[in-house]
Amino acid sequence: MNTALADHLTKQDVLAITQNDETRYYDVSSTPFLAGEVTTGQLVTVTDVTERESYRKWLEEKTEQLEALNRVVRHDIRNDMAVILGWAEILEDHVDEDGEEALERVLQKSRHVIQFTEVARDFVESLSEDADAELEPIELQPLLGAELAAVRDSFPDAHFQVSGELCDVSVLANEMLSSVFRNILENAVRHNDKETPEVTISCEEDSDTVRVRIADNGPGIPDNQKDQIFGKGEKGLDSPGSGIGLYLVHLLTQQFGGNVWVKDNDPNGSVFVVELPKVE
Template sequence: MTRLLVAHALLFVVTALVCLAGIPRARKIQHAGTREGLLGLLVSVTIWAGGYVGYLFAPTIEWKLGFYILGSVFAFVAVGAWLYFCAAYTGRPPRNAPYRTTAVGAFLALAALKITNPLHELYFTATWATNPFPHLAITHQPLYWISLGITYVISGIGFFMLFEQFHHTGADTRPLLGLAGLTAIPAVVTVFSDELHDVLPLMYEPPGVALFAIGTLFVYNQRFEAIRSTADTDSPAIFLDRDDHILDYNEAAQAIFPALDGSIGSHIDAVRPALAGALPEQDVITVTENGTERAYEVSHTPFMAGEMETGKLVTITDVTERESYRQQLEAKTEQLETLNRVVRHDIRNDMAVVQGWADSLENHIDPAGEDALERVINKSDHVIELTDILADVVESVAGTGETAVEPTELARILETELAAVRESHSTAEIRVSGPIPAVSVQANEMLSSVFGNILENAVRHSDENPAAVEISCTEQAETVRVRFADTGPGVPDNQKEEIFGKGEKGLESPGSGIGLYLVHTLVEQFGGEVWVEDNDPKGAVFIVELRKAN
C-alpha cells in the first residue's frame, strides 16, 4: 500500500469522521430549518466520503464502481442539503421555495443517469491503471462536467445567501466568511484534478464541508447562531458568553453605545452599567443621543447546549414613545387622584353644612314642609354616598397594575352589605331566598362595593312602596351566581348593556349613574361577569357571576 493511496484514504476517512462527530452538535441547533439542512449536509457528505473510501479499497472492480457511484450520487444530495441549509439559515423557508417539484425531478433524473452509467458511460468511463498506484482510473465524460457545473451554480447561490446574510447583520462576520471560503477552495482541486500529478480525478469538496462544520459547530457556534437570530431584524444586538463578556455586536448596537467599539472580550458592565443591570430581567434603560433622551427595552435570548446556557443574544428595542405615553398616563392618574381627594373633601364639607342647616330646621317647620325637609336630608345623604362611590371608581380605574384578586368569603361580604342597606332603608323589604354558599370567590374587599351599589340601586329606583328586593345564590362547579331581583320599573332591552356604562358613552350612558359603572368595572377585574335580565312579572334581575377560589 503506497503512501499516496493512504493519503487519499485518510483525507476522506477523516472527513467522514469529522462530519459524524458534528452530527450530535448539529442536532442541538435551535432553529429547525437550519438544523435539518446542516444535518442533511453532514450525513450526505459522510456517505459521499465513505463512498470514495470504498472505491479505493473495495476488492473487486464491480464493488469499486458501486462505491464510486454511491459517492457521486450523495455528492449531489449534499449540494441540495447545502442549499436547504443556506436558505433556512438566511430566513428563506425551503419548504416554500418555488419550483420545488421541478428541482426534485431534475435531481432524480441526474441521479438515475449516474446510477445507470455502466450502461451508457455518459458520466464516466473506468479502466484499470497502475500509476501512481494500482487503482480503477476514472475518466470524466461530458455529463460529469455538466452536472459539476450545475452543482457549482447551486452551491454559488447558497454562498450568495450566506454572504448577503453576513453583510446584513453588520456584525463581525470575518471568521464565518473565512469558513465559507474554505468550503469552496477544494473545488479548485476538483476542477484541475485531471491535470494535477498524483491526484486522482475525484471531487474534493468533502474536506471543505468538514472544516465548515468544525468551525460553525465547535469554534464559532454562538456567533453562527446569533447571526441567524438577527437575520430578520434591524434591532441592535449584542452577543455575550455565559459570563456576560462581549463576543460580538452589530452596527446598530454600536450606534447607541459607542463604547462597544473595541470591546470584544470585555464584560458588558464596562460598556454601560445600566445595560448590565437590565439583563437579569427585561428592563428599560435611558440613553441620551444628540441631546435627546431615548428609552430602550433590553431583553435576551439564551443559547443552550443541552440544559447548559452557553451564551445569550441581547436585543435592544426602542420604546421611547411607549415610555413617554406611560409617563403621561402616570401623571394624569396622579392628577386624577389628587382632584378626587380635593373634590370629595370640599363636597363632603359643604354637604355637612347643608345637613347641619337641615337638622336645625327640623323643629321649626310645619307638617306641610316635613316631606320636603326629609327629601333634602335624603338627597344630602345620597350626595355624600356618591363621594364614597367616586373614591371606589377612581381606585379601580386609576389603580396601577393588575387588580389584586384573592380568596374572599362570599357570605361575609354579602351579609354585611345586606345589613347596611336594611339599616339605611328600614322600610324596604330585603329578603334572602335560600342559603348563601359558604364559599370563597376570586375577588377582594371591593366586592362590598359591587353588592352595595346593586342593592342601593334596586331600592332607590323602585316605584313601589315599600321597595322589595329578593337575593338568591346558585353554586356551580367553578362559579357562584348572586341574583338581585327587584320589582321596580325594570330596564328596557336597549339599555341592558348601556346601563353599566359599556360602549362609547361610558359614564354618560343612561341608567343609574356611576354606581353600576363601578359594579361592571370591579366584576370584570375579578374575572367575573355581571348582566341584567327581566324579572317576572315586573322589575329587573341583576346577576353577578364570580369565579370560585381554588
C-alpha cells in the same frame, strides 16, 4: 446612527435622547458573541419605544390626578356634606308642615351626595390599583348580610328580602367586593318607579363559582341597554346620576375573575347576576 444614542449602546435600559427640543425613547438590549468564555463582540438591538413611553408617562400623570381627586372627594366634599346633613337633621324638629317636604328633599339629596362620594372614592381606588389586584378569600354570607343591613337603614320605605339561604362560601376578591353589591342594591331602589321598591336576593353555587342574583320590581332595562349600562360613563335609564356605579361593578368583578350581567325579571323589573370564583 445618532451619535447621542451610540454613546449609550453599552447600557441595557430605556434611554431618553433629546435633540432639537424633541425627546425620543429607545429600548437598548445587547447579546454577547462568545468564543469559549471570551467575548468577541455583541449584538445590540435598539428599538424606538417613544410611543409606549409617552403613553406610560401620560398614565402616570393621570393616576396622580385621580389620586388627588380621590383626596378631595374623600375629605373635602364628603366632610362638608356631612356637616350640611347634620345641621339639616337638627332642623327636622323645627320646621312646620309646609317646610317638611322641602327639608326632606334636602336630606335626601345630601345623603345621595355622600353616597356618591363613596362610589367615586371606590372607583378612583380601583383605577389606581395595580393591574393585578391582590385577592384573598372573602366570606360571602356575612358581607351580603352587612350590605343588606346598610341598605335597609338607608331606604326604610323599600322592601328587601332573601329567597332561600345566602351561600355560605368564600370567594376570591378583596375588601372592595362590598362596593359591588352596595351599588347594585342601591340602584335597585334609586331607579325604581314603584311606590314600594321590592328587592330580592338569592344565591346559588356549583363546583367552581357562586352566583348572587339581585332582582327588583322596577321599570326594567331594554335589551339594547343591557350591555351598555356597564360601560364607562353610561347613564342608562335616563338617570340624573353619573353612571359610575355600574361601571365600578363591572371593573371590580373583572378584577376578581368574575362576571356580571343583567336580565329581565318576571313579571317586571331586572335581575342583576354577579358570578364569582369560589375558594375552597
